[in-house]
Amino acid sequence: MNTSPYPHLQQRDAQPVTISDLARMKADGEKIACLTAYDASFAALEDRAGVDVVLVGDSLGMVVQGASTTVPVTVNDMVYHSRITAAGLGRAFLMTDLPFLSYATKHDALETSRRLMGEGAAQMVKFEGGEIQANTIEHLSMRGVPVCAHIGLQPQLVHKMGGFKVQGRDGDVAKTMIRDAKLLEDAGADMILLECVPSSLGAEITANAKVPVIGIGAGPDTDGQILVIYDILGLSPGRKPRFVKNFMDGAASLDNAVADYVAAVKDGSYPSPSHAFK
Ligand SMILES: Nc1nc(=O)c2c([nH]1)NC[C@@H]1CN(c3ccc(C(=O)N[C@@H](CCC(=O)O)C(=O)O)cc3)CN21
Ligand SMILES: CC(C)C(=O)C(=O)O
Numbered sequence: 001m002n003t004s005p006y007p008h009l010q011q012r013d014a015q016p017v018t019i020s021d022l023a024r025m026k027a028d029g030e031k032i033a034c035l036t037a038y039d040a041s042f043a044a045l046e047d048r049a050g051v052d053v054v055l056v057g058d059s060l061g062m063v064v065q066g067a068s069t070t071v072p073v074t075v076n077d078m079v080y081h082s083r084i085t086a087a088g089l090g091r092a093f094l095m096t097d098l099p100f101l102s103y104a105t106k107h108d109a110l111e112t113s114r115r116l117m118g119e120g121a122a123q124m125v126k127f128e129g130g131e132i133q134a135n136t137i138e139h140l141s142m143r144g145v146p147v148c149a150h151i152g153l154q155p156q157l158v159h160k161m162g163g164f165k166v167q168g169r170d171g172d173v174a175k176t177m178i179r180d181a182k183l184l185e186d187a188g189a190d191m192i193l194l195e196c197v198p199s200s201l202g203a204e205i206t207a208n209a210k211v212p213v214i215g216i217g218a219g220p221d222t223d224g225q226i227l228v229i230y231d232i233l234g235l236s237p238g239r240k241p242r243f244v245k246n247f248m249d250g251a252a253s254l255d256n257a258v259a260d261y262v263a264a265v266k267d268g269s270y271p272s273p274s275h276a277f278k
């Protein structure tokens with residue numbers, strides 16, 4: 001029985017996407033189409049357009065709450081938005097971000113994940129950091145928490161980095177990132193998210209990884225792509241990051257725009273060189 005409060009919003013007869021499907025898609029070379037969502041109606045829109053993975057991103061601090069960074073987002077915010085996003089899904093796999101300093105120790109990370117997977121109905125948690133997160137990933141992974149390791153540009157470090165900047169242009173930084181990806185995979189990460197790196201580095205990390213690598217501003221060669229839903233609908237004010245493409249341009253409806261995004265990821269036409277960093 002469908003117990004969702006939004007059965008009218010859901011894809012009915014679809015087989016839900018599992019972590020095994022994501023691994024198989026990488027093996028088969030089928031691109032993984034991902035988008036953020038923060039509520040049931042957008043989740044349902046994405047679900048029926050064929051999005052494979054929906055992320056409740058801490059970007060909600062910026063696009064939903066109107067802050068200038070993701071730093072003020074709380075665990076309660078993420079639990080609430082994860083739960084109401086899950087309510088709109090029938091097929092897509094649900095991943096939720098751990099917010100700033102809610103995973104500073106492995107014990108904190110486990111407790112935050114318990115809430116996000118329990119009350120929040122997340123099927124995987126994502127958090128930022130390289131080598132420093134290896135022990136936390138092992139701790140969670142061995143206790144049944146699927147983890148996506150977010151490397152490259154880490155928006156939660158904005159105040160430390162002095163802005164949102166492309167990472168890995170320097171050869172030594174690129175080498176460390178390649179090593180970190182391996183380390184985090186060995187620690188038990190089931191997925192890697194790679195943000196704002198040169199396409200060549202995106203290609204190398206993806207080729208070396210056994211788990212799926214999802215890119216945002218990481219070029220065309222990652223196993224999948226992710227964008228912020230409001231960015232692809234042209235709803236984000238101000239200067240757009242280079243990797244953003246507005247799929248409402250020329251689309252007749254929201255459904256068509258999101259379906260066009262999924263098709264463009266699947267056939268490799270997004271991202272084009274104009275959306276990538278050299
Ligand atoms: N609406 C929105 N979209 C996002 O993709 C996003 C958020 N919010 N919030 C959380 C993070 C922050 N992100 C950002 C924000 C800005 C740039 C940016 O302006 N990048 C410059 C690169 C500058 C350089 O060359 O170093 C660009 O031109 O794309 C990138 C990622 C990605 N995430
Ligand atoms: C941009 C994606 C990768 C993210 O972490 C978020 O939406 O918070």
Ligand SMILES: [Mg+2]
Binds near residue numbers: 057058059070097155
């Ligand atoms: Mg995030």
